[in-house]
Amino acid sequence: MTARLQNTQQRVVPVSGTNPSLGASARIYLREAKYELLKLLRLPAFFIPSLGFPMMFYALFALVLPTKSASFPMTTYLLGTYGAFGVIGIALFSLGIGVSTERAQGWLAVKRASPMPIPAYFFGKYAMTILFSALLVTLLCLMGAVFGHVRLQASQWGLLMLVLMFGGIPFCAAGIMVAYLVGPNSAPAVVNAVYLPSAFLSGLFIPAEMLPSFLRTFAQFLPPYHLGRLALNVIGIPTASNAWVHIGALAGFAILFTILATVAYRRDEGKTYG
């Protein structure tokens, strides 16, 4: 028996033992991103809340009911913080809730049983998050520039876009971690329970300066705080901190969440859910 199985293997090698070329692999990754984006652009249950809520909050609190502040224009300030709020939501919903439902419904098992490299699946969702974040930031910036008379230098617009596009990455990893750590039915509840309070405590709704000092100390341990501060920093709002500290903190959270997500993924492999 053993001898014959080995023969079988030898026969296999010339047929399909070779690995696909780099180009073929790249096309798999790009196709995952393309269809992930198409899938969610056609899904109102995703794009209405993820674009609609940040835009509605910005319209309401920055354009319609602006609070007066002596040191900086509120329309500029809230562009940074609602931008951060929005991209965190896109990352948590597309990865946290997206992965957990596709896993619970058995769709992920179909993909895992195919020759698709599993990183391609996650790459598609990261790429979608980055592109969708760019769309949201563009819309918010247009609102701010047209209706809120926000005036920034070209480099500041560019840096804000860059920070918010890629600032969602640590939250993508956090989403995967949640998807694999908690049951598929509780993932949406966990995401919501973490998302809104941490955004509030991180000063994404009301300026962090207005929070009591013990909450501000606590906020430094929350990843959204650092994304909010970094976004404000690049558009010239004084934050009394160095941008590199926030970049370092976000990178640290990204690494930590990626490690935890990988551990959770490995632990889950071979369990009931695909």
Added chain:
Amino acid sequence: MNAEAEIVARLDCATKRYGTTLALSEVTFDIECGRVLALLGPNGAGKTTAVKLLLGLSSPTSGTATLFGGDPRKASNRRRIGAMLQVGKVPETLRVREHIDQFRGYYPSPLPVKAVVELGGLQGIEDKKFGELSGGQRQRVLFAIALCGDPELLFLDEPTLGFDVEVRRAFWKQIRAYVSLGRTVLLTTHYLEEADALADRIIVIDRGCIVADGTPTEIKGRVSGRRIRCITDLSPDEIHQIAGVSSVSREGDRTEIIASAAEQVLRELFHRDASLSNLEVTSVGLEDAFMALINKEQAA
């Protein structure tokens, strides 16, 4: 086992536990090249677990699962298989054509789109979104997706679960068309009729153990029989002792017996109970007979 046949997949003494639940208990079987093997059993028998082990979606607690003599998780082995699994929900906003394009992209030399569409019977609905399809059409898309890589070995996990008879028969035609190309298939089902219609070999599995293994004719022979209905003073226990009785049940004053050797059982019934009345003898459907086989194994 045919010594000439090439083994494409194998479970060897495979056991799978989920926590304290024993899903599969020391199960061994081979899948031979060019054959259609059906794993037949009731819900929760361990059929899907066996498929998951062979697909490398789950690893055995003990024992081994091999695909083409190697690790099922290797991409080079996965390129040679296709899998139609039980899926609760498929992304509904993508079109049929887009799902096919995405899965074709995973294989170095996939089937042409036209062939995939034809084998799946998807002509005319390629541009529909998955969410707009009927239940039968959805299953056919999952079938087509499994065929994208022109697999040597195709897994079909409960492909017609919940279908009405007409849709099921139409789907069988689709599967037969593929099988006629000389491909190897592992089918799981809880319909004996389906296993009989499609498979060369049936393994009956119940509560994680193999309870029967043979050709459809052999399996049907083991489970075929007659249904005897009558009014008798004999107790079900007494009747069970008669040779040739597969199962006995009583509803009101009517006793129902499934018998593998009806004539012999009837002779014995008349002998023991002269007052037996309202006799009725009919042939049993395959499903009843199959249930009788499962119940007999459980009683044993």
